[in-house]
Amino acid sequence: MAQHQVNYASSAGLPIALTSVDKLVNWGRSNSLWPLTYGLACCAIEMMASGASRYDFDRMGTIFRASPRQADVMILAGTLSKKHSEFARRLYDQMTEPKWVISMGSCANTGGMFNTYATVQGVDRIIPVDIYLPGCAPRPETLQYAMMMLQTKIRRESADMKKNTKQDLTMQTGRRVRLV
Amino acid sequence: MRKYVPKDSVQKKSYYTDRFWVAPRVPRLAVEDEHFVAVVEAVGEDSKESYVEVGQLVIHIEATDNIKVIKKLKEECGYTQCSEQSAVDYLARDGEFELFYQLLNVTEAKRVRVVCRIKDGEPIESITPLYKSANFAERELFDMFGIKVNNHPFLKRILMPDDWEGHPLLKTYPLEGDEFASWYEVDKIFGKEYRDIIGPENRDPAHIDREDSKRFSRVGYEVPFGAEVAEAQSEQEIAYSKIFLTNYNSKKSKVLDERR
Numbered sequence: 001m002a003q004h005q006v007n008y009a010s011s012a013g014l015p016i017a018l019t020s021v022d023k024l025v026n027w028g029r030s031n032s033l034w035p036l037t038y039g040l041a042c043c044a045i046e047m048m049a050s051g052a053s054r055y056d057f058d059r060m061g062t063i064f065r066a067s068p069r070q071a072d073v074m075i076l077a078g079t080l081s082k083k084h085s086e087f088a089r090r091l092y093d094q095m096t097e098p099k100w101v102i103s104m105g106s107c108a109n110t111g112g113m114f115n116t117y118a119t120v121q122g123v124d125r126i127i128p129v130d131i132y133l134p135g136c137a138p139r140p141e142t143l144q145y146a147m148m149m150l151q152t153k154i155r156r157e158s159a160d161m162k163k164n165t166k167q168d169l170t171m172q173t174g175r176r177v178r179l180v
Numbered sequence: 181m182r183k184y185v186p187k188d189s190v191q192k193k194s195y196y197t198d199r200f201w202v203a204p205r206v207p208r209l210a211v212e213d214e215h216f217v218a219v220v221e222a223v224g225e226d227s228k229e230s231y232v233e234v235g236q237l238v239i240h241i242e243a244t245d246n247i248k249v250i251k252k253l254k255e256e257c258g259y260t261q262c263s264e265q266s267a268v269d270y271l272a273r274d275g276e277f278e279l280f281y282q283l284l285n286v287t288e289a290k291r292v293r294v295v296c297r298i299k300d301g302e303p304i305e306s307i308t309p310l311y312k313s314a315n316f317a318e319r320e321l322f323d324m325f326g327i328k329v330n331n332h333p334f335l336k337r338i339l340m341p342d343d344w345e346g347h348p349l350l351k352t353y354p355l356e357g358d359e360f361a362s363w364y365e366v367d368k369i370f371g372k373e374y375r376d377i378i379g380p381e382n383r384d385p386a387h388i389d390r391e392d393s394k395r396f397s398r399v400g401y402e403v404p405f406g407a408e409v410a411e412a413q414s415e416q417e418i419a420y421s422k423i424f425l426t427n428y429n430s431k432k433s434k435v436l437d438e439r440r
Contacts, residue, residue: 083341085365117357120365121381
């Protein structure tokens with residue numbers, strides 16, 4: 001028998017839900033993912049299409065933000081050249097934690113068809129990546145699916161960012177470090 | 181079989197060469213067009229050679245005369261636009277760069293290419309006083325070939341980063357980059373000490389690992405995801421094409437020091 005009776009119908013007018021802080025925080029985080037408006041190449045066209053009315057990212061709580069300070073997802077959409085890599089990393093560093101990264105398309109994943117001196121051979125050389133999105137370019141549905149996968153991933157994570165291994169190092173790349 | 185000699189230049193590195201093959205070339209016609217004849221006359225003795233190729237006049241000049249000749253073309257012959265300017269690396273063949281200026285006459289709808297040659301390390305005079313468009317073209321020339329342009333208002337790299345080493349359009353520059361290029365972003369962002377942590381670039385995306393059943397499907401001989409391929413092989417042996425291929429080079433070939 002509960003010692004204190006809770007009157008669900010009359011206490012502040014709303015029923016009470018019991019959950020863990022992790023789940024509550026992650027529910028909030030995963031349902032308002034704000035990506036950075038950051039297109040690198042042709043994948044950005046698909047990214048823009050995902051944001052526009054036909055595919056409508058907004059219904060998933062995903063709104064593109066123009067400032068890294070307000071964003072928590074970085075979608076690296078396109079070829080990252082070596083000249084630009086410094087600035088991509090700087091934008092990543094400027095984002096506040098918690099932050100996640102989606103590598104969109106073949107070029108961002110591995111350098112793709114640009115097997116040359118001027119292209120970064122996979123953005124995970126400089127930025128830790130959460131989701132690799134195949135395709136050249138991936139269709140908006142693929143990006144939506146990636147966003148949904150990222151939500152699932154966030155819901156599995158701990159709300160305490162110190163426990164998420166990705167965040168506790170100043171520098172880390174996806175290729176060498178395995179997420180526990 | 182001739183002895184293999186390692187070659188440092190890509191131009192010399194063709195795997196197979198037919199000695200009797202002659203590259204088909206666009207015919208070089210004599211200058212007969214009324215306008216072009218006038219242009220060649222205006223250039224006068226500075227023109228070493230002139231001919232018409234695909235409807236365009238080509239004039240070979242000395243590199244030191246470039247500003248003089250192009251000024252004449254602009255002011256006397258009406259070539260008011262410099263649409264393109266670059267170079268070709270013939271260092272391996274001739275020890276020289278071939279520079280070209282592509283000029284356009286809008287009223288006559290005619291094009292002229294002014295070609296000159298400079299040795300490696302020699303500077304060229306800037307034509308930015310004549311054409312504003314030459315500013316970026318000459319910066320690109322410097323960026324890609326390392327050709328110095330005298331009296332240029334702002335000669336610095338245009339495409340590659342300012343702290344880049346090497347000039348990528350030289351034939352001796354590897355397509356996948358030298359050591360500096362392959363570590364550029366790591367050195368710049370994290371510092372050289374992170375090279376070991378991040379590791380070298382993986383530049384073989386076409387690499388196929390037969391034993392890896394997680395990333396590669398073995399069409400016709402499928403195994404479950406993640407299964408040890410070596411174990412599965414004992415049950416299903418793959419018939420490779422060795423039955424169909426005959427090794428015609430089984431005899432050891434002789435290596436000659438000289439040509440016979």
